Amino acid sequence: MQQTSNLPIGVFDSGMGGLTVLSALHSSLPQEHFIYLGDTARLPYGTKTRETVIKYAEQAASALVARGIKALVVACNTASGIALPALQKRFAPLPVYGVVEPGAIAAVHAASIAAIGTSVVVLATESTISSGAYQKAITKLAPQIRIFGRACPLWVTLAEMGNRDANLTRDILAHDIRGFLQKGPCVFLLGCTHFPVFSQALAEISSTVTVVDSAATTAAVVAEKLKTLNLLTNSLLKDNLLVDDLLSDAKQGQTLYLATDGAARFKQVGGQFLNCALDEVELVDL
Amino acid sequence: MQQTSNLPIGVFDSGMGGLTVLSALHSSLPQEHFIYLGDTARLPYGTKTRETVIKYAEQAASALVARGIKALVVACNTASGIALPALQKRFAPLPVYGVVEPGAIAAVHAASIAAIGTSVVVLATESTISSGAYQKAITKLAPQIRIFGRACPLWVTLAEMGNRDANLTRDILAHDIRGFLQKGPCVFLLGCTHFPVFSQALAEISSTVTVVDSAATTAAVVAEKLKTLNLLTNSLLKDNLLVDDLLSDAKQGQTLYLATDGAARFKQVGGQFLNCALDEVELVDL
Structure with a gap:
């Protein structure tokens, strides 16, 4: 056996x-x-x-x-x-x-070594955001952190298209994260396993955010x-x-x-x- | 009974x-x-x-x-x-x-009343385009018509998002059809039942194309x-x-x-x- x-x-x-x-x-x-x-x-x-x-x-x-x-x-x-x-x-x-708890650990760690008052922005699917799972896991680890959730329904398809057009990818990503770039220091937590293919593109859109994922x-x-x-x-x-x-x-x-x-x-x-x-x-x- | x-x-x-x-x-x-x-x-x-x-x-x-x-x-x-x-x-x-044969009938009819040499551009999902079903149905009705197929994988999700941002919608649609606007007169055949919600937006991007669907x-x-x-x-x-x-x-x-x-x-x-x-x-x- x-x-x-x-x-x-x-x-x-x-x-x-x-x-x-x-x-x-x-x-x-x-x-x-x-x-x-x-x-x-x-x-x-x-x-x-x-x-x-x-x-x-x-x-x-x-x-x-x-x-x-x-x-x-x-x-x-x-x-x-x-x-x-x-x-x-x-x-x-x-x-x-x-992958949710490990993702929360990564985000809280990144926020703790960034500027004081850094927020966490969870970028994920509609179901993940509305389940509140990441929000709960982060709050449990670090109740003081301000958390935003953003459903990015186009990103899964975009990732599966193989990033075939960098301009289109940048336009869609920028559209979805634009609102957070004025909110002070942020950690972007990629709360969908498809999203790590966008790490580089996100870093290029804003050099001031930290991008983490659960992997x-x-x-x-x-x-x-x-x-x-x-x-x-x-x-x-x-x-x-x-x-x-x-x-x-x-x-x-x-x-x-x-x-x-x-x-x-x-x-x-x-x-x-x-x-x-x-x-x-x-x-x-x- | x-x-x-x-x-x-x-x-x-x-x-x-x-x-x-x-x-x-x-x-x-x-x-x-x-x-x-x-x-x-x-x-x-x-x-x-x-x-x-x-x-x-x-x-x-x-x-x-x-x-x-x-x-x-x-x-x-x-x-x-x-x-x-x-x-x-x-x-x-x-x-x-x-819906494919009726859609082909609508496209061929629109092309026949448009300028001579009008092409048909089939806008559909990856599977529909790769099945070649529309291409075959149109060729059967009007073998002289030039047909292009374009897979638009983002459009289904975009339609289901409820067209919540007109700018984003226009950017994505324009990206996918841009290549056809220089190809002379075109009929855009919406080969996915989700796509009629974009008829107006497509007409606004180009006033020279005719947009038809199967419905x-x-x-x-x-x-x-x-x-x-x-x-x-x-x-x-x-x-x-x-x-x-x-x-x-x-x-x-x-x-x-x-x-x-x-x-x-x-x-x-x-x-x-x-x-x-x-x-x-x-x-x-x-």
Whole structure:
């Protein structure tokens, strides 16, 4: 029987944006195996109701659990903001992590090292903003911080278009953030996994704002928690001092990619979120 | 048993855009009953693969057929362009009509009364453009017409945002059509049911182009075909000279609205496509 600690980590997103989180997980945990599921047939989640987001998130999580995973990362802000408690309850004792709390940690940290009175502007989908999840997570960490939320419904499509026209991208981004540039020092928190592709463009529009996203912090939080739970690959085996496994420490983990529609498009567009070419993508039906 | 001719006409779309077609059907066939289904949980269809569009269209059509309809109107360009033959085959002998052929008729007619050498520019979703359905339908009607296709992925989201910022709308529309304004006289065919909300804005960007959509032509085609099939409300009864039914001729038909997600949002955003307030919206699961 396979050791639990050697099972892959499941990661899911409504589509391809979550690959920015997977990319950070690859960097933090290079030896781990991953199964990434993008629910591309039903994206975006950001315009759906609470009930439908929970239903779809549970279906995606079930498909990953059925393949055998040791932990689940919800790499979709909308699903993290809305469905995390439902997923943690349903799949207990499986550890289930989201991206909202790590994103809040990143924003609060950035604000704390910036000027006094720096605000946080959450840029996200309609559902994430209206769920208030980021606002609550930031307030819990730093009640004194002023928080603004801005729904950016065009940005998901814009990101999936592959940033094909820099002028159009700049015009749309500038339109949506313009109102905040006069509000004093700001941290822009990219509260949608699609949005890190705009980090550079946002920095060019305003050199005075700090742009942060959840990806790196999520990867750090997941790595730390799996270590605490003794769930890192080979960690159980190392305690048993099996020489073969000690030797295999240097091995790179493998990633399996699943999508609910458009495997070819997933490979093509996904590469830009992952910052490298994708292997084969398997089509699944939820 | 209810006469077939008195059953409602089923209309479906991936979301709310098809309400522009329903609005035209209401005008052409005021006495008919309709059941409109918007698959709002899974929109947009325009980025999905052929296989998934056919699967979702068949599920939507099945839900309408199960409620008892005398004809089906596929008020979604993507589903019409891709799934119409599959739906006609599966639900035969139910009459199933799409919006692509009527749209092509409208474009060819507009081009024929414009300057010699007028081109047709099809503005639609990625899936509709890549299916080539409009290009084929126009070529069949008028092989001499030069046709351009332009995928406008941002426009669906923009339309659903309720045209909340006229400047942003104009910037995005102008960006996408700019290349065609130097190509001589053009007819812009709005090949997505969401796009008629931009007719006015497009006309303002260029006073030299003609803008047409499928809605009115589809309604005219459906009315004509149902008449030929003796399927208009009360038409069978009129032949039997039932006085009650002759008296009921002046009655307005009723419309039932179904959506797969977000009934409240459907009521709110749908009103702008329908040009009037919506009654209750019933939530259904496909």
